[in-house]
Amino acid sequence: MSLNIELLEQSFGKIKPHAEEFVASFYNNLFLVHPEVKPMFAETNMAKQQKQLLAALVFVINNLRKPEALGKTLEEMGARHAVYGTLPKHYPAVGAALLTTFEQYLQSDWTPAVKQAWTDAFEAITTLMLQGAAKLSPESEVL
Numbered sequence: 001m002s003l004n005i006e007l008l009e010q011s012f013g014k015i016k017p018h019a020e021e022f023v024a025s026f027y028n029n030l031f032l033v034h035p036e037v038k039p040m041f042a043e044t045n046m047a048k049q050q051k052q053l054l055a056a057l058v059f060v061i062n063n064l065r066k067p068e069a070l071g072k073t074l075e076e077m078g079a080r081h082a083v084y085g086t087l088p089k090h091y092p093a094v095g096a097a098l099l100t101t102f103e104q105y106l107q108s109d110w111t112p113a114v115k116q117a118w119t120d121a122f123e124a125i126t127t128l129m130l131q132g133a134a135k136l137s138p139e140s141e142v143l
């Protein structure tokens with residue numbers, strides 16, 4: 001899949017000045033629409049978690065032109081997520097919450113092309129993370 005790198009970089013650049021609020025809003029959106037995933041974060045330090053999610057997003061954006069680096073890191077992250085109990089069915093919930101949060105922050109800059117760019121990017125991230133999870137435990141592919 002070819003990602004719209006320019007549009008991803010440009011739109012993420014507009015989020016960056018509000019990045020901490022952005023990731024906090026992401027978890028609010030996720031838990032509002034999918035309260036069933038909240039127990040997975042029962043023991044989690046959410047301030048730290050927000051920073052880690054932000055770091056992961058920054059890493060993805062900074063490495064869009066280095067797919068080898070991106071692939072390795074995201075596969076490893078996906079394997080760790082399998083250990084946290086994350087199932088393939090949870091990814092669409094996270095993707096939808098991410099898109100909603102982008103829409104809220106980008107407002108009139110949330111154009112159909114930007115939406116498509118982030119939909120494709122999330123799909124690529126999910127594929128790599130689930131590949132990593134499947135390598136760790138082949139059964140996780142069918143869950």
Ligand code: HEM
Pocket residue numbers: 037040041043044045049052053056057077080081084086087090091094125126
């Ligand atoms: C785009 C997809 C995702 C990204 C970029 C992402 C990012 C992260 C990062 C950076 C961490 C910190 C620990 C680590 O790196 O292993 C983490 C932890 C975690 N994530 Fe995700 N995640 C994603 C999808 C999901 C999904 C779909 C779920 C399930 C609802 C989930 C649940 C968790 C949980 C339970 C933790 C552990 C929290 C703890 O340490 O207590 N994540 N995630």
